[in-house]
Amino acid sequence: MFLTQTTLVLWGTVLLGITAGLVGTFAYLRRRALAGDVIAHAALPGLCLAFLITQSRSMGVLLTGALLTGIAGAFLMSLLRRISRLREDAILGTVLSIAYGLGIALTRTIQNHHRNERGADLESFIIGRAATMLAGDVLQIAATSVACSIVIVLMYKELKLLSFDESFCRVQGWPATRLDLLLMLLTAVTVITGLPAVGVVLTAALLVIPAAAARFWTDRLSWMMAIAAGIGGASGAIGTLLSARLDQMPTGPLVVLTASTLFVVSWMFAPKRGWLWNRGAAQEELAAAAKEILPTNTAGDTEVVS
Amino acid sequence: MNAIVLLAEQVPVPFASGLSTIAEWLGQSRLTVENAAGTLLVGGLCAATCALVGCFLLLRRMSLLGDALSHSVLAGVAGVFLLTGRIDPVPMFLGALLAGIVTAVATQFIHRTGSVPEDSSIGIVFTSLFAFGVVVISRAKGVHLDLDCVLFGDVAFAGMNFKPTLNWLLPEAIRTLVPALIITIVFLILCWKELQLTSFDPVHAATLGFSVPLIHYLMTTVVAMVTVSAMNVVGLLVVALLIVPACIARMLTDRLGRMLWIAVLSGMSCTTAGYFWALRLNSSIAGLAAVVAGAELATAILVAPKHGLLDRLRRSLQLKIRIAAEDVLAGLFRRMERAGEAVPESVPGCRTLAGNGVAGHFAVHWLSRRGLLVTANGMAQLSDKGRRYAQGLVRSHRLWESWLDQNFDLPPDHLHAPAEAMEHFIGPVIQRQLEDDLDQPGADPHGREIPEIPE
Numbered sequence: 001m002f003l004t005q006t007t008l009v010l011w012g013t014v015l016l017g018i019t020a021g022l023v024g025t026f027a028y029l030r031r032r033a034l035a036g037d038v039i040a041h042a043a044l045p046g047l048c049l050a051f052l053i054t055q056s057r058s059m060g061v062l063l064t065g066a067l068l069t070g071i072a073g074a075f076l077m078s079l080l081r082r083i084s085r086l087r088e089d090a091i092l093g094t095v096l097s098i099a100y101g102l103g104i105a106l107t108r109t110i111q112n113h114h115r116n117e118r119g120a121d122l123e124s125f126i127i128g129r130a131a132t133m134l135a136g137d138v139l140q141i142a143a144t145s146v147a148c149s150i151v152i153v154l155m156y157k158e159l160k161l162l163s164f165d166e167s168f169c170r171v172q173g174w175p176a177t178r179l180d181l182l183l184m185l186l187t188a189v190t191v192i193t194g195l196p197a198v199g200v201v202l203t204a205a206l207l208v209i210p211a212a213a214a215r216f217w218t219d220r221l222s223w224m225m226a227i228a229a230g231i232g233g234a235s236g237a238i239g240t241l242l243s244a245r246l247d248q249m250p251t252g253p254l255v256v257l258t259a260s261t262l263f264v265v266s267w268m269f270a271p272k273r274g275w276l277w278n279r280g281a282a283q284e285e286l287a288a289a290a291k292e293i294l295p296t297n298t299a300g301d302t303e304v305v306s
Numbered sequence: 307m308n309a310i311v312l313l314a315e316q317v318p319v320p321f322a323s324g325l326s327t328i329a330e331w332l333g334q335s336r337l338t339v340e341n342a343a344g345t346l347l348v349g350g351l352c353a354a355t356c357a358l359v360g361c362f363l364l365l366r367r368m369s370l371l372g373d374a375l376s377h378s379v380l381a382g383v384a385g386v387f388l389l390t391g392r393i394d395p396v397p398m399f400l401g402a403l404l405a406g407i408v409t410a411v412a413t414q415f416i417h418r419t420g421s422v423p424e425d426s427s428i429g430i431v432f433t434s435l436f437a438f439g440v441v442v443i444s445r446a447k448g449v450h451l452d453l454d455c456v457l458f459g460d461v462a463f464a465g466m467n468f469k470p471t472l473n474w475l476l477p478e479a480i481r482t483l484v485p486a487l488i489i490t491i492v493f494l495i496l497c498w499k500e501l502q503l504t505s506f507d508p509v510h511a512a513t514l515g516f517s518v519p520l521i522h523y524l525m526t527t528v529v530a531m532v533t534v535s536a537m538n539v540v541g542l543l544v545v546a547l548l549i550v551p552a553c554i555a556r557m558l559t560d561r562l563g564r565m566l567w568i569a570v571l572s573g574m575s576c577t578t579a580g581y582f583w584a585l586r587l588n589s590s591i592a593g594l595a596a597v598v599a600g601a602e603l604a605t606a607i608l609v610a611p612k613h614g615l616l617d618r619l620r621r622s623l624q625l626k627i628r629i630a631a632e633d634v635l636a637g638l639f640r641r642m643e644r645a646g647e648a649v650p651e652s653v654p655g656c657r658t659l660a661g662n663g664v665a666g667h668f669a670v671h672w673l674s675r676r677g678l679l680v681t682a683n684g685m686a687q688l689s690d691k692g693r694r695y696a697q698g699l700v701r702s703h704r705l706w707e708s709w710l711d712q713n714f715d716l717p718p719d720h721l722h723a724p725a726e727a728m729e730h731f732i733g734p735v736i737q738r739q740l741e742d743d744l745d746q747p748g749a750d751p752h753g754r755e756i757p758e759i760p761e
Contacts, residue, residue, distance in 0.1 A: 084613075093549040112588045
């Protein structure tokens with residue numbers, strides 16, 4: 001077995017896609033699809049701070065910083081939800097934009113003060129640079145996906161309960177708040193792992209899109225997770241192969257575009273929930289309903305209507 | 307630098323003499339002051355325009371649309387580049403505007419037809435468009451399409467990029483920002499009533515015959531326009547200028563007109579403070595403006611007059627103290643009732659009646675300051691005023707017990723606790739209603755006399 005750069009990146013993106021699909025399913029069902037986006041943006045100041053404090057460019061250090069501020073961002077969201085009168089969307093937008101602003105200010109400071117060092121590379125975290133993935137990065141992604149999968153398998157029943165009926169979960173005596181925190185943590189870990197490869201803006205996409213696409217195909221959680229993981233993995237594979245084949249195409253955005261294509265396909269063609277299916281079904285239903293209503297109404301109302 | 311000096315000879319800078327005076331006073335070169343003024347002007351205009359539309363985004367729960375629009379603008383710019391192969395400001399602007407509108411429409415469409423939750427559909431649309439934009443831009447060989455500028459914005463550059471406009475030498479960004487501001491203000495004035503109605507009560511607006519979708523899409527178009535013109539200057543951080551000042555204003559007021567003013571002022575203060583801070587730290591103006599906005603929001607959340615955290619804590623503590631004090635009064639009154647005469651109680655005893663704790667400590671002060679409790683030699687006693695107050699409380703308590711007994715199937719030992727909580731909130735009006743409903747009761751369910759209304 002020989003690892004060319006492409007196979008390495010392939011492993012990385014496929015594993016990332018699978019993990020994001022699994023975790024994203026819960027995020028999607030909990031209506032937390034954009035929490036990943038916020039965490040990703042909140043991670044940016046952490047990257048910069050970790051660099052400023054330790055002056056080290058090792059990925060482990062930077063990502064630890066990112067994870068810490070990412071989680072802080074998630075906490076800030078739930079704090080604001082409790083203490084301020086602002087609504088969910090405003091809270092998401094606020095935390096996201098302030099964290100991003102702080103991140104950019106720190107990045108610019110680092111650039112201006114460390115002109116000779118490679119601090120400017122922090123910028124690549126915004127778009128991501130999958131093509132330069134190293135074996136260590138892939139191992140890290142693999143470790144994360146194994147850890148996330150184990151947690152999800154162990155806590156499957158509890159997370160399922162939380163996703164579908166939080167109040168019932170509480171009433172049954174499960175620690176819903178702590179489970180919610182666990183889910184946040186899983187999201188944060190996935191997002192942070194994805195940062196170097198697909199960047200701040202697009203990691204959120206990997207969490208949302210496969211899960212949303214999978215939702216069209218099934219009504220069962222287990223199937224939804226499997227399909228989301230499949231779509232995530234497939235997007236990773238196809239996107240990476242495309243970017244290897246086409247010159248000068250960045251991997252991260254191509255992975256996301258593949259995922260969105262798969263989303264559109266699911267949205268159009270999935271049975272029962274798909275658009276085409278529903279168009280036909282809706283017309284049939286309308287026709288049936290019209291047949292039912294019209295004969296009774298025509299007697300008295302036709303003249304008034306016409 | 308030379309080009310600017312040359313231009314300046316042909317076209318005057320507005321308020322040139324004023325700027326020179328300031329430059330002399332500060333001991334800086336005139337160019338520096340002109341650049342500073344340009345940057346502050348551009349930043350302020352950006353902030354004001356964004357804050358105005360941001361308020362409506364916030365009220366209509368569409369805050370995330372600003373985020374989505376700012377990302378998908380990249381796709382519009384990239385798409386125009388793909389079609390024309392050139393970088394002209396006007397088609398790029400139109401392309402970006404179109405991308406913004408497409409984002410808003412596609413988000414709604416996926417949300418409606420696919421029954422995808424709205425936040426997810428926003429996430430799907432803008433990330434896909436952004437990915438498309440990044441792909442196209444990275445394909446653009448040899449052409450300078452500045453991704454950095456879109457991502458981070460560069461207020462400093464926008465403020466220094468002077469171009470002759472209408473016989474004045476002004477920052478180029480003014481050409482899009484001023485029309486955007488004017489269009490926004492005209493839109494707000496023309497559609498003020500409709501915007502207010504559809505923002506606060508869309509169902510009512512629809513029943514009155516206003517077209518809610520029409521207003522929604524007009525609003526979205528205006529937001530897209532504002533976002534695109536502001537993004538020239540602040541990049542993706544336009545989100546911060548859209549949402550955060552509106553949030554600050556929302557914390558501080560409940561009136562729409564006032565909210566707009568506060569948002570505009572706080573937005574402009576953010577960019578101004580961001581500018582000076584960035585000069586010191588040699589950092590990004592837009593980024594620091596967002597940080598300042600965050601600090602302002604945190605302050606507003608803490609100290610806002612009505613909805614602020616501190617004020618809410620203060621009110622809750624006041625209520626706790628009042629309840630504890632009233633418990634003392636009612637307790638002393640009951641003892642007096644049983645004994646047939648006033649029974650003095652030690653101050654620590656009063657605190658025990660109040661349930662101890664911080665509230666209990668302050669409760670005794672609360673009572674003596676109001677002259678409800680007379681303390682002498684460490685013993686406390688109800689004053690005349692205090693007795694009347696306590697009589698009202700006990701009356702409320704027993705009326706409520708009787709009313710509960712009459713209307714709910716509760717065992718007698720379950721009546722006291724709810725009445726103990728309710729007695730603090732029953733005033734003379736409710737007392738009268740209860741009394742009417744109870745048909746002039748003389749005693750409560752436990753057989754104790756309900757005291758008369760104190761004179």
